[in-house]
Amino acid sequence: MIKKSKYKTINWGILGLGNIAHKFATDLLTIENANLYAVASRSQNKADQFSNKYNANKAYHSYKALVEDKNIDAIYIATPHALHKEHTLLCLEHGIAVLCEKPFAMNAKEVEQMVTKAKEKNILLMEALWTYFLPHYQYVLNAIEDKTLGSLKKLEADFGFYRAFDNDSRLFNKSLGGGSLLDIGIYPIFAALSSLGIPSKIEANATYFENGADSSCDMVFEYNKAKAHLKSTLLEDTPGEAIFYFEKGLIKINSGFHAPTTVSIIQDKKEETIDFNYKTIGYNYEIIHFNSLLREGKTESNIMTFAFSKQLIRTLDLVRKQINLVY
DSSP: OOOOOSSSSEEEEEEOOSHHHHHHHHHHTTSTTEEEEEEEOSSHHHHHHHHHHHTOSEEESSHHHHHTOTTOOEEEEOSOGGGHHHHHHHHHHTTOEEEEESSSSSSHHHHHHHHHHHHHHTOOEEEEOGGGGSHHHHHHHHHHHHTBTBSEEEEEEEEEOOOOOOTTSGGGOGGGTOSHIIIIIHHHHHHHHHHHOSOSEEEEEEEEOTTSOEEEEEEEEEOSSOEEEEEEESSSOOOOOEEEEETTEEEEEOSSTTSSOOEEEEETTEEEEEOOOOOSOSTHHHHHHHHHHHHTTOSSOSSSOHHHHHHHHHHHHHHHHHTTOOO
């Protein structure tokens, strides 16, 4: 049976209280009829501090206690990648809708298990790939679909920043899915899949840290009449742009293309920049979408569909196979 929200206000729980959970909680507070009801960490002190900062009703020292709270309508999973499947299944077994941070899981097999369980329980599940819901990105997708500048011929997208190697950091922990590909390479790959679709051929090359985690990955996706040149790296700061080349001009999502930013349209040697006047970090858009689905009793997003999430993780798996990256 579909679990609709019992309340006009949707009570949220956050499972895992790292950096991204702080961003999510900050934007959750800006949304009408949404409440941060409970948070959970393996440390009671960390849970208390987080709860106090964002005025949550409850703070739990275990994930089990969180999912057993009957007042929670939805849980945002913000634990390391390798734990996404386990924690998603835990929530679904307790009848709670799940918004799980990207990447959905470590591989296609895990994602399949998560989706199967959500369908079996008839409960809403969605991958939290926030970029899909940002107004500037939707604007570009509409321009591609409308062929405003003709057909899309080429995409260049990169995401890179420098971090000194730290074997104790989650970012570099291979067993937790650390490295450039799953953490940030997912965004350029997402840009290609959402704009050009499934590639006919993939070429990929990578460099590695001393512990085997990938430090950078360069990819070329080939299509019938287009190409996508994609890059992720933890070795240097890159422009962080997504540039879409059309028959009659180009559209550039400016620096930080995966996050709230501006869009430049260049045609006939003229450039126009569109500012979307973002007032938040940007997580509110996916939360509002998820809240609407929950209130309507839906079990799958019409934007971040199961089919798209499966294709995204399958593509990541194919890239990993090419660069011999095994978790």
